[in-house]
Amino acid sequence: xxxxxxxxxxxxxxxxxxxxxxxxxxxxxxxxxxxxxxxxxxxxxxxxxxxxxxxxxxxxxxxxxxxxxxxxxxxxxxxxxxxxxxxxxxxxxxxxxxxxxxxxxxxxxxxxxxxxxxxxxxxxxxxxxxxxxxxxxxxxxxxxxxxxxxxxxxxxxxxxxxxxxxxxxxxxxxxxxxxxxxxxxxxxxxxxxxxxxxxxxxxxxxxxxxxxxxxxxxxxxxxxxxxxxxxxxxxxxxxxxxxxxxxxxxxxxxxxxxxxxxxxxxxxxxxxxxxxxxxxxxxxxxxxxxxxxxxxxxxxxxxxxxxxxxxxxxxxxxxxxxxxxxxxxxxxxxxxxxxxxxxxxxxxxxxxxxxxxxxxxxxxxxxxxxxxxxxxxxxxxxxxxxxxxxxxxxxxxxxxxxxxxxxxxxxxxxxxxxxxxxxxxxxxxxxxxxxxxxxxxxxxxxxxxxxxxxxxxxxxxxxxxxxxxxxxxxxxxxxxxxxxx
Amino acid sequence: xxxxxxxxxxxxxxxxxxxxxxxxxxxxxxxxxxxxxxxxxxxxxxxxxxxxxxxxxxxxxxxxxxxxxxxxxxxxxxxxxxxxxxxxxxxxxxxxxxxxxxxxx
Numbered sequence: 001x002x003x004x005x006x007x008x009x010x011x012x013x014x015x016x017x018x019x020x021x022x023x024x025x026x027x028x029x030x031x032x033x034x035x036x037x038x039x040x041x042x043x044x045x046x047x048x049x050x051x052x053x054x055x056x057x058x059x060x061x062x063x064x065x066x067x068x069x070x071x072x073x074x075x076x077x078x079x080x081x082x083x084x085x086x087x088x089x090x091x092x093x094x095x096x097x098x099x100x101x102x103x104x105x106x107x108x109x110x111x112x113x114x115x116x117x118x119x120x121x122x123x124x125x126x127x128x129x130x131x132x133x134x135x136x137x138x139x140x141x142x143x144x145x146x147x148x149x150x151x152x153x154x155x156x157x158x159x160x161x162x163x164x165x166x167x168x169x170x171x172x173x174x175x176x177x178x179x180x181x182x183x184x185x186x187x188x189x190x191x192x193x194x195x196x197x198x199x200x201x202x203x204x205x206x207x208x209x210x211x212x213x214x215x216x217x218x219x220x221x222x223x224x225x226x227x228x229x230x231x232x233x234x235x236x237x238x239x240x241x242x243x244x245x246x247x248x249x250x251x252x253x254x255x256x257x258x259x260x261x262x263x264x265x266x267x268x269x270x271x272x273x274x275x276x277x278x279x280x281x282x283x284x285x286x287x288x289x290x291x292x293x294x295x296x297x298x299x300x301x302x303x304x305x306x307x308x309x310x311x312x313x314x315x316x317x318x319x320x321x322x323x324x325x326x327x328x329x330x331x332x333x334x335x336x337x338x339x340x341x342x343x344x345x346x347x348x349x350x351x352x353x354x355x356x357x358x359x360x361x362x363x364x365x366x367x368x369x370x371x372x373x374x375x376x377x378x379x380x381x382x383x384x385x386x387x388x389x390x391x392x393x394x395x396x397x398x399x400x401x402x403x404x405x406x407x408x409x410x411x412x413x414x415x416x417x418x419x420x421x422x423x424x425x426x427x428x429x430x431x432x433x434x435x436x437x438x439x440x441x442x443x444x445x446x447x448x449x450x451x452x453x454x455x456x457x458x459x460x461x462x463x464x465x466x467x468x469x470x471x472x473x474x475x476x477x478x479x480x481x482x483x484x485x
Numbered sequence: 486x487x488x489x490x491x492x493x494x495x496x497x498x499x500x501x502x503x504x505x506x507x508x509x510x511x512x513x514x515x516x517x518x519x520x521x522x523x524x525x526x527x528x529x530x531x532x533x534x535x536x537x538x539x540x541x542x543x544x545x546x547x548x549x550x551x552x553x554x555x556x557x558x559x560x561x562x563x564x565x566x567x568x569x570x571x572x573x574x575x576x577x578x579x580x581x582x583x584x585x586x587x588x589x590x
Contacts, residue, residue: 099570193551206549232558236551304533315510322511325583329576335586340513352512353525356503359510360526373536375546380539382547414525415532431550 004029005162009071009219012165016069023062023070023114026165027055030072030116034163039483040139042158044077045085045118054114066112067226074164076155077118078125079105079210080199084115088201089123089133089151092321092328092346102199103231104168104210111226116164120154123348124318125175125203127151128420131411132350139407140183141479142446146404149179155213156183160477166214166223170200172207173306174400174424177436180213181399181449184438184477186466187213188220189424191456192431193238196231204313205236207306207428217437217467221245224459243460251468254288256461258452259392263299264423266401272442273398280396280439280450280469287468292392296384301377302426303418308361308374309429314351315358321346353414382430389455394465397423399436399449423451433459437466438475447477498526 004026007015015021031048051072058070080086080098087093101109109115122132130138130153138153140146141161148157152169156179159167169176171189180187188211195210202208212223225246230239260281265274281291323329323342330345332338347355361370388395401422410417427434433456436449450469454462503523507514514522577584 096574097570099567099574100564232556235555236549238551298539301536301539304535307529307533308536319511323576324585325571326574327576332586335588336511337513338586339511343511344513347512353522353529355510355512356506356522357526357529360498360502360506363506363509370533372546373541375548376541376544377536377539379544379547380541382550415528418529418532 005033007165008215009165009222012071013069013222016071017064023055023058024052026070027051027072027114027116030164034117034158036484037161037163040141040157040161041136042119042138042154042161042163043074043117044087044089044120044135044154047084047115047117051114051116058112058114063112067222068108068111068113071113071165072116073108073113074116074119074158074167075105076121076152076167076169078121078170078201079168080201081105081115081118084118086118086201087135088125089121089135090346090348090351091134092342093201094134094328096327098199100199103196103229103233104200104227107227107229108168119158119167122151122153123351124201124314125151125170125172126314126350126354128174128178128417129405129407129410130154131407132348134348137407139483140404141483142183142404142477143444144482145407146446147182147407149182149404151175152179152187152213156180156185156187159183159185159213159215160479166212166219168210168223168227169213170208170210171428172203172310173428174421176211176213177424177434177449177451178400178420180436181438182404182447184447184475185213185215186217186220186435186437187211188224188435188459188462189427189433190224190228190459191433193236194228194242194433194457194459196229196234196237198231198233202317204310205317206313207310209428217463217470218246218249220435221249221463224463240457245460245463248460249467250464251287251471253465253468256289256394256465257292257392258284258289258465259292259294259388259395261294261296261299261388261395261397263296264397266422269401270442273401273448276440276448276450277398283469283472284396284465286472287465289465294388294392294395296388296426298377298380298384299426302381302429303422305374305377305381305429306421306425307357307418308370309378311354311358312362312371313358315355315362318351318355350414378429381426385430385432393455393461395453397451397453399423399451403442403444403446403448427453432456433462435462435466437470437473438477439473440475445478498523498530
């Protein structure tokens with residue numbers, strides 16, 4: 001039979017339910033492949049032994065009614081896992097062992113999932129290439145010395161390399177969709193309020209959202225069904241009726257109206273991306289969708305707005321890292337001296353940069369000019385989408401303005417790094433669901449993705465369009481295992 | 486409430502400002518790094534100032550995307566006694582307390 005690690009989640013579940021593969025066999029396969037793939041640097045913390053033990057326990061007392069029966073899953077190291085080290089890719093949390101579990105991961109374990117390990121990410125999820133992690137760069141399995149995207153770069157790398165059947169990431173400005181696009185995988189950012197933020201190391205609280213990353217659309221629908229839940233522990237969790245996303249998944253999208261926003265045709269966008277988008281429009285038409293030109297006039301203001309809102313919220317959220325109760329502590333002569341040295345040594349350059357920007361825009365005399373202004377523009381950006389959704393059911397755009405770049409290529413220029421998120425950031429600002437699906441390759445054979453944006457709480461339509469287009473696109477990653485000796 | 490729209494112009498963030506901000510953020514900064522940070526912040530703010538072009542006098546700020554009123558919960562303990570687990574993460578070990586440098590003379 002085919003290699004277990006190359007199966008989709010759906011196929012793996014089916015095989016386990018039909019007792020063709022045991023949970024322990026699955027765990028062994030993923031552990032073995034992960035151990036041979038250390039050069040990718042996808043893991044920060046391995047939970048291999050425990051995973052093998054728990055998979056045996058599952059096999060001794062199997063419950064095939066669960067949605068993820070005995071499935072090993074590695075998760076982004078931004079989710080707090082009880083008794084398992086959680087670093088957020090930062091030196092300041094290098095030795096932090098949570099005494100509680102994030103709701104999203106708890107939902108996965110409740111349905112039979114087993115923790116395989118914690119995956120590398122940009123420090124506090126601040127980055128678009130995984131280069132800001134204290135634990136080093138992550139390799140993209142597509143080609144050597146190529147970034148896997150970020151911030152969920154360990155997640156996208158592990159997924160594309162078949163080290164985990166599915167994974168979860170978090171997305172504040174594109175951190176699920178951009179790495180999915182860079183690795184030829186699927187990544188879904190749900191509507192703000194769908195998946196609980198409880199136990200996720202906070203970056204920008206009004207934007208952060210967890211979501212599934214998978215090899216195909218169906219797998220994302222299965223995982224979304226598990227992780228999306230109303231949670232009293234998150235004050236912004238929303239109590240709405242969630243679909244059975246996987247069983248309601250359909251390729252029939254006849255008559256669905258898809259908008260094409262002209263403002264996403266940005267200066268300097270490579271022809272390859274432009275052509276991919278045009279091809280995507282044709283695919284959507286082939287699927288039975290009606291294409292409608294729309295306008296989102298404030299699109300070009302989204303990135304500047306984001307770079308006020310996100311650092312402002314980050315500077316408040318990261319104020320808690322003071323070296324007192326947990327995490328790194330540097331010695332200082334006084335309490336203040338201890339704080340300043342701890343934070344200077346504990347945070348990396350990008351995190352410090354964003355804390356400084358955030359502190360500046362919130363500081364006395366500047367609040368109205370920056371933060372309040374940004375919140376007003378955020379309103380205009382959201383209104384653009386509200387108006388567009390009077391005419392269309394969903395919106396189709398490229399996921400990123402380019403394919404994956406080389407490690408080191410953009411790390412010295414923060415603004416050019418930020419431009420990576422130009423198509424994904426507006427979706428977070430408006431709190432909408434968005435998915436990236438692989439749709440083609442560039443001249444180097446690197447993957448390119450298309451993004452489908454939906455109405456609030458309408459993940460089902462987003463998934464259905466993606467599922468339908470996926471069949472027409474018929475994308476295949478070509479992974480050569482170059483990192484193995 | 487009338488909120489005035491303040492037009493802001495790009496002001497160069499100088500070394501003095503960077504040092505002031507780093508004090509507020511409680512991050513100690515070496516002189517050399519402060520200069521690099523000032524450069525980075527200036528290029529980022531140059532990019533941010535694009536927002537000046539937009540008139541927003543009559544726009545309500547969007548503070549939360551989730552249009553819910555904050556829920557209250559009962560003031561009740563819901564977790565087990567995890568005192569020891571919490572103290573285990575403490576950077577300076579002591580059986581009963583968190584320890585910090587001396588704050589009173």
